[in-house]
Amino acid sequence: MSGSIEVRGLSRTFHTTVRRPGFAGALKSLVNPERVAKEAVVDVTFDVAPGELLALLGPNGAGKSTTIKMLTGILTPTAGEARVAGVVPYEERERNARNIGAVFGQRTQLWWDLPVRESFAILRDIYEVPEREHRARLGEFDELLDLSSFWDTRVRHLSLGQRVRCDLAAALLHDPPVVFLDEPTIGMDVVVKEQVREFLRHQVEERGRTVLLTTHDMTEVERLAERVVLINHGRLVLDGSLDEIRRKFGSTWQVRATLADPHARVEPLPGIALLRHDGLKVVFGPAEADAPTVHQALKAVIERYEVTDIAIDEADLEDVMRAAYVQAEAVSRAHAEVPSGARAEGV
Amino acid sequence: MNAVRIAWRITRLNFRAQLEYRSEFLMMIAIGAVWQVSVIVFATVLLTRFTGMGGWDSSDVLLIPATRMLAHGLFVLFLGRVHGLGRHIQEGVIDTYLVRPMPVYRQLQLAYFPTNAIGDLTVAAGLMVGALSRSNLDWTAGRVTYLVVCVLGGMLLEAALFTVVACASLRFPAADYWGRWLEELLGTFGSYPLNVLPRAVGGFLTFGLPLAFVAYFPAAVLTGHGDDTGVPYWLAAASPLLGAAAFLASRLLWRWSLRHYTGVNG
Numbered sequence: 001m002s003g004s005i006e007v008r009g010l011s012r013t014f015h016t017t018v019r020r021p022g023f024a025g026a027l028k029s030l031v032n033p034e035r036v037a038k039e040a041v042v043d044v045t046f047d048v049a050p051g052e053l054l055a056l057l058g059p060n061g062a063g064k065s066t067t068i069k070m071l072t073g074i075l076t077p078t079a080g081e082a083r084v085a086g087v088v089p090y091e092e093r094e095r096n097a098r099n100i101g102a103v104f105g106q107r108t109q110l111w112w113d114l115p116v117r118e119s120f121a122i123l124r125d126i127y128e129v130p131e132r133e134h135r136a137r138l139g140e141f142d143e144l145l146d147l148s149s150f151w152d153t154r155v156r157h158l159s160l161g162q163r164v165r166c167d168l169a170a171a172l173l174h175d176p177p178v179v180f181l182d183e184p185t186i187g188m189d190v191v192v193k194e195q196v197r198e199f200l201r202h203q204v205e206e207r208g209r210t211v212l213l214t215t216h217d218m219t220e221v222e223r224l225a226e227r228v229v230l231i232n233h234g235r236l237v238l239d240g241s242l243d244e245i246r247r248k249f250g251s252t253w254q255v256r257a258t259l260a261d262p263h264a265r266v267e268p269l270p271g272i273a274l275l276r277h278d279g280l281k282v283v284f285g286p287a288e289a290d291a292p293t294v295h296q297a298l299k300a301v302i303e304r305y306e307v308t309d310i311a312i313d314e315a316d317l318e319d320v321m322r323a324a325y326v327q328a329e330a331v332s333r334a335h336a337e338v339p340s341g342a343r344a345e346g347v
Numbered sequence: 348m349n350a351v352r353i354a355w356r357i358t359r360l361n362f363r364a365q366l367e368y369r370s371e372f373l374m375m376i377a378i379g380a381v382w383q384v385s386v387i388v389f390a391t392v393l394l395t396r397f398t399g400m401g402g403w404d405s406s407d408v409l410l411i412p413a414t415r416m417l418a419h420g421l422f423v424l425f426l427g428r429v430h431g432l433g434r435h436i437q438e439g440v441i442d443t444y445l446v447r448p449m450p451v452y453r454q455l456q457l458a459y460f461p462t463n464a465i466g467d468l469t470v471a472a473g474l475m476v477g478a479l480s481r482s483n484l485d486w487t488a489g490r491v492t493y494l495v496v497c498v499l500g501g502m503l504l505e506a507a508l509f510t511v512v513a514c515a516s517l518r519f520p521a522a523d524y525w526g527r528w529l530e531e532l533l534g535t536f537g538s539y540p541l542n543v544l545p546r547a548v549g550g551f552l553t554f555g556l557p558l559a560f561v562a563y564f565p566a567a568v569l570t571g572h573g574d575d576t577g578v579p580y581w582l583a584a585a586s587p588l589l590g591a592a593a594f595l596a597s598r599l600l601w602r603w604s605l606r607h608y609t610g611v612n613g
Contacts (some may be wrong), residue, residue, distance in 0.1 A: 014609060069610065074445045076606060097448040109443040111357075113364040113459060122360070124451055154364070206462045 002085060005048040005071065009080035012041040012066050040066040042234040043080065050177070053204045053211040055225035059325055063234035068180050071212070072102050085210075097125065101171030105183040108167055116151040116158070118168045120173060127174035141169040144199045161192035168199060172209075179203065181213045185220060189309035191203040197223050205218030218317040219227050230321075232328035242317070246293070249323040253294035255284045256303050256307075258290065258309040262305075263310060269300050280308075353449075354457060361460035379423070386412050389538050390474060401543040406481040407570040413478035413536035414494070415562035416471035418501025419533070424464035426506040428456045430530070432513040432566055433523030437611055441517075452598070477562075490569060497565035500587025503559050505533065505592035514597070514604040520611065523577020526579060533558060540567070542575065553578060557593070560586040 018034045020026065041063040048054045056064050064311060069075040071082055072214065073089035073096045082089060089096040100107075110119040124134045126219065142148045145165040158166065164184060181200070185193045197220060203209045203222075215221060221228065221242070228245055230238040259266070259280045266282050268274045271290045276283040284301060286292070294302065294314050302310065365372050390412060393405050398406050402512050435455065446453040483544040484490065508529055515522035541563050553559040559576070564583035567573050573580045582589075 069442070072446050074442050074609070075610060093445060094448040094450075097446050100446065102443075102446045104439065104442065107439045107443060109447070111361070111364075111458075114360055118360050122353070122357055125349075125356060126447060128349070 003050040003208070004083075004085065004208060005054075005178060005212060006083045007046050007067075007071070010041055010044045010067065010077050010080070010082055011039065011079040011080045012063075012068060012070060012075060014038045014040055016129070031264070039234050041070070041077070041231075044231065044234070044236045046229050046239055047082075048210055048212055050210050051204065051208040052227065053213060053225050055221045055228045056212055056214045056231065057216075057221065057228055057321065058231040058328075062231050064231060065182055067231070068212065068214060068235075072100060072180055073097065081102050089170045098174065099176055100178045100180060101174070101176040103164070103167050103171045103182065105164060105186040107183075108163055110155045110163075110166060110170055112156050113154060115149070116153055119155065119166075120151070120170060123170055123173055129174050133175075137173055137175065139168070141172070141199075144202060145195060149216075161188050164188065165192070165196065165199075166195065172203065175208045178210045179212070181214055181215075181323070182210060184213070185215065185217060193217075193220070194206060201222055211255075218321055221321075222317045230324055230328060232325065236289060237328040238324060243293070243339050245324060246320055247291075249320045249327065252314075252319060252323075253286060253297070254313045255294070256313070257282050257284070257301055257305065257307045257310045260306040260308050264305060266305070269297075269304060272297050272300060272309060349451070350449075354453065358460060359458045361457070363594075364611065365460050365462050366571075376466040376469075379463030379468075380470050381466070382463070383416060383467060383470045383534075385534060386474070386538055387537060387595060388414055389557035390477070402474075402538050403415040403570065406478070406483060407566065408540060408571070409474070409478040409481060410566040410570060411469065411540065411562045413475040414482070414498055414501060414566055415533070415537040416467070416474050417498045418561055419505060419537075420468035420471040421463055421498065421502040422505040423461050423467050425502070426456060427461050427464065428458055428507075429506065429513045430509045430526050431523060433516045433520040433526075436516060436520045439611065441608070442610065445605075445608075447498075452601060484559070484570065494565070496587045497569075500590030501561040501565070502590070503594035504557065504586075504590035507590070508533075508556070510594070510601055512595035514600050517604045517608050532556065533561070537562060539563075540572075542577070549577065557589070560589050575595040 015035055015037055017029065018036050020029050020034070044067060046054075056067065058064050065239075066075065068076050071084055071089055073093040076090040084096055085099040087096045088100060089100075110116060116124075118135075120138060123129075124131070129137075137257060138147075142151075145168065147165060147169055150162050151166065153162075155166070156162060168184065171330065173339065184200075185196050188196070193226050200211065200213075204211055213220075213224065225242065227241050228238070229236060230245075238248075240248070250329060255272075259282060262280055266274060266277050268287065269284070271287050271288040271292050272284050272326075274282065275285045286297070291297075298310065300310055301307070363371055365375075390409060393400065393408055397405055399405055429452070432441075432455070432522045435458075440458075441451065444451045447454065479486065509526060512522060513528040513530060515525065536544070536548075536552055537558060541559050542550055544552070549559070559578075564573075564578070564586045566579075567576045568584045568586075573583050
């Protein structure tokens with residue numbers, strides 16, 4: 001079964017009541033409520049190929065969770081369509097549920113009062129997994145997530161890290177081709193986080209599962225995702241590989257070199273600006289347009305000058321994403337200011 | 348068949364889990380029984396102070412709370428988790444139900460074992476035994492069958508009412524409070540022959556909130572008061588059918604509401 005995700009023009013609008021300020025305002029809202037439409041997701045289009053791990057990123061309230069809820073069949077979109085492993089999730093909820101695994105980091109899908117292993121057995125029956133397959137998969141997950149030390153404990157007595165590891169196993173016990181993870185490592189300590197990341201990497205690389213992950217943890221994105229989709233105010237503002245995003249927003253790198261020849265003529269290189277020149281010490285940075293990656297710049301500097309020492313300072317992904325969010329915010333603002341007629345004409 | 352097997356397995360595991368917390372388990376049974384104290388007081392006063400009520404003998408009147416209590420106990424046991432859905436919605440539990448290949452309504456009922464139902468059913472069974480032993484009616488197989496069907500119909504009608512409230516909760520979780528009001532109303536008025544109440548109240552409890560169909564009409568039909576209920580005899584006699592129809596309609600409404608579910612966080 002193909003584990004692809006296809007999203008075309010997906011939109012979801014919620015209708016809420018505006019609360020007017022003050023006591024008089026509250027009374028007025030009671031008598032004459034003002035209803036407004038809030039566009040949580042607007043015309044979002046992207047694909048996830050089978051066996052790919054895509055990170056869906058964005059600030060709080062950007063529309064990530066709403067998008068995942070539509071793809072898991074929890075919510076019905078207002079417009080657009082989505083297919084997950086060939087199934088329209090909100091039209092065939094139960095059929096879609098057999099093809100997907102889902103982990104919502106802040107809530108559990110296990111039975112609160114039962115030992116974890118009993119929950120696993122119930123899920124085995126619900127998904128009709130043959131006993132031999134179930135046992136083999138449980139063994140594999142135990143090896144990767146170290147579950148057996150606490151799987152006879154009731155869920156209500158587990159720590160957060162233990163609980164999420166069990167939730168991950170529960171979501172994959174029926175061998176789904178597509179997995180949705182909504183902030184799976186939120187609140188975990190670094191050791192458990194790494195264990196979970198290793199598990200996810202294994203699921204993508206060895207088992208070929210398609211994973212759609214939302215997280216605010218950029219280390220996680222860096223370690224797991226090759227491609228990122230960024231949404232802000234419900235709109236998709238960026239879809240590209242991590243390298244592309246670094247190229248576009250991570251333009252804060254610097255190459256610091258110590259020259260061997262004090263009389264060398266130092267000048268900018270193609271796409272590389274000379275930021276400082278102090279005796280033998282020179283600092284290069286990206287030029288405004290067509291800046292190369294930091295590694296290309298490093299190569300260019302070494303090829304052009306004889307150096308005795310060289311180092312690079314590169315913005316980490318957190319800085320890159322911050323820059324991307326700031327730009328996305330500016331785009332969203334500009335979008336809101338442009339009249340809708342002009343937008344329709346592709347302005 | 349697989350669905351029944353899974354439901355039975357989950358129920359057994361949930362029950363076993365409750366048993367492991369001994370004090371909590373016994374306390375919940377006690378709460379279930381104590382909750383019905385108003386019905387027990389009603390029955391005691393009825394039998395010790397009055398010879399009848401609204402033209403009915405005390406022994407006949409006793410059949411009303413007994414039927415209602417038994418229907419209520421079965422509702423709590425089999426379908427009662429639909430009451431209090433708002434909390435599940437606020438905690439996002441419904442979202443996890445929606446990503447499993449099993450009907451959400453069934454998952455809701457299998458969320459935990461309702462230990463308090465044991466207390467409810469114990470009181471209800473005691474009351475029913477008391478009502479039947481004091482009854483002067485000839486309990487033929489037909490009458491017994493009709494009584495059983497009426498108890499099941501009452502259970503379904505109560506489930507239908509709480510399912511409608513649950514549907515409203517899917518949209519507005521605060522609608523859960525209406526469930527508490529409904530529970531209070533069923534407990535307060537469910538034990539009386541409704542002809543002792545003002546006509547407007549009786550009318551409301553028949554056509555507005557159809558409480559009369561849970562136990563009053565069935566008891567009236569069984570005890571020979573079927574022609575004096577203010578509704579045609581056939582309608583009173585069809586109470587269990589109405590319960591089943593109401594439950595089916597409420598499940599259709601549930602399906603529709605679930606399709607329009609918006610969650611709490613958007």
